[in-house]
Amino acid sequence: MQQPAVKPANPNFSSGPCAKRPGYKVSDLNVDSLGRSHRSSLGKKLLGLCCTETARILGLPADYRVAVVPASDTGAMEMAMWSLLGARGVDMLAWESFGAGWVTDVVKQLKLPNVTKREAGYGELPDLAQVNFDNDVVFTWNGTTSGVRVPNGDWIPANRAGLTICDATSAVFAMDMPWDKLDVITYSWQKVLGGEGAHGMLILSPRAVERLESYVPAWPMPKIFRMTAKDKEGKVKITEGLFKGETINTPSMLCVADYLDALAWVEKLGGVKATMARSQANLKVIEDFVAAHPWIHFLAQDAANRSNTSVCLTLDLPEDKVKQLVKLLETEKAAYDIGAYKDAPAGIRIWCGATVEKSDLEALMPWLAWGYEQVKG
Numbered sequence: 001m002q003q004p005a006v007k008p009a010n011p012n013f014s015s016g017p018c019a020k021r022p023g024y025k026v027s028d029l030n031v032d033s034l035g036r037s038h039r040s041s042l043g044k045k046l047l048g049l050c051c052t053e054t055a056r057i058l059g060l061p062a063d064y065r066v067a068v069v070p071a072s073d074t075g076a077m078e079m080a081m082w083s084l085l086g087a088r089g090v091d092m093l094a095w096e097s098f099g100a101g102w103v104t105d106v107v108k109q110l111k112l113p114n115v116t117k118r119e120a121g122y123g124e125l126p127d128l129a130q131v132n133f134d135n136d137v138v139f140t141w142n143g144t145t146s147g148v149r150v151p152n153g154d155w156i157p158a159n160r161a162g163l164t165i166c167d168a169t170s171a172v173f174a175m176d177m178p179w180d181k182l183d184v185i186t187y188s189w190q191k192v193l194g195g196e197g198a199h200g201m202l203i204l205s206p207r208a209v210e211r212l213e214s215y216v217p218a219w220p221m222p223k224i225f226r227m228t229a230k231d232k233e234g235k236v237k238i239t240e241g242l243f244k245g246e247t248i249n250t251p252s253m254l255c256v257a258d259y260l261d262a263l264a265w266v267e268k269l270g271g272v273k274a275t276m277a278r279s280q281a282n283l284k285v286i287e288d289f290v291a292a293h294p295w296i297h298f299l300a301q302d303a304a305n306r307s308n309t310s311v312c313l314t315l316d317l318p319e320d321k322v323k324q325l326v327k328l329l330e331t332e333k334a335a336y337d338i339g340a341y342k343d344a345p346a347g348i349r350i351w352c353g354a355t356v357e358k359s360d361l362e363a364l365m366p367w368l369a370w371g372y373e374q375v376k377g
């Protein structure tokens with residue numbers, strides 16, 4: 001088999017940090033805020049825009065709150081779990097590594113007594129029909145390390161008693177999110193938007209805010225997790241400033257500039273519908289390739305649950321040969337960072353989020369076929 005003549009113009013297919021948007025230039029960022037206080041009027045304005053522009057572009061319900069918080073998606077999720085859980089029983093859903101990490105948090109660190117684990121192996125989803133919505137429910141919208149996502153929000157009742165806490169980091173801006181079914185949504189800038197790590201986004205429904213103001217967890221709350229304070233009458237109140245860009249501690253204003261640049265790109269493309277469509281078209285390139293090659297398979301067992309961002313594939317090759325293939329494509333500068341996640345079954349993972357160009361995936365596919373022939377022996 002001939003080595004393909006054309007390489008992807010951008011070989012970055014990592015599942016996080018993900019490829020920068022097409023045409024991205026760090027020199028194009030508006031860096032007026034660098035070297036200024038994040039509490040200056042300019043700093044506060046830009047951080048405020050991170051919240052309001054996110055809400056506008058995502059089309060969030062008017063009464064949802066948006067905050068920029070420390071420590072990327074992990075920070076946002078742990079802040080939510082530490083602040084909200086314990087008032088009711090909890091259903092913990094997990095089907096890959098990151099969901100499993102949240103189970104560990106709740107069972108081994110918070111040591112909550114009334115926890116039901118609903119787990120499935122790599123490639124599958126737990127039975128969503130079994131979920132008890134009298135409990136709080138913690139789940140990942142898209143399992144980045146298995147390429148399995150929930151198909152939609154139809155399994156979540158509108159009149160639930162518990163809260164739904166959703167790690168949506170590899171879904172927001174790429175998948176249709178039923179906001180009214182979700183009480184807490186978290187994501188980070190480094191995924192679908194190709195932004196930077198470091199800061200997390202935390203979105204709260206009014207029901208989540210009601211919980212924060214009516215329930216005080218028994219455990220100590222680090223400053224970095226605190227979202228409430230007592231008012232003059234001693235009542236626990238949400239810290240509204242946090243949802244207007246008054247961050248808990250010092251953020252990177254360079255990352256903020258980068259995020260605002262990414263949001264402006266989404267807007268210019270035509271909004272979230274456009275970024276979702278780009279991601280779907282990217283997945284289609286891989287679907288067509290898999291359909292035409294019998295030695296490669298989606299790890300997701302059911303096409304309805306197949307991720308259109310973190311696309312995980314298994315190959316009819318022993319693990320060492322898969323690793324050889326990944327290395328070969330990296331050496332050839334055809335694809336970077338496409339090895340499966342360390343805890344996932346052996347295979348490859350190709351990011352198909354909005355910042356990846358379809359033409360680059362089209363250029364990658366012949367390299368996969370060529371690489372497979374080279375290593376299979």
Ligand SMILES: Cc1ncc(COP(=O)(O)O)c(C=O)c1O
Pocket residue numbers: 015016071072073074075098099140142143144145167169170188190197
């Ligand atoms: C589903 C999921 N949750 C959480 C994380 C952790 O995100 P971060 O490193 O931005 O905190 C990731 C990162 O890949 C992820 O894919």
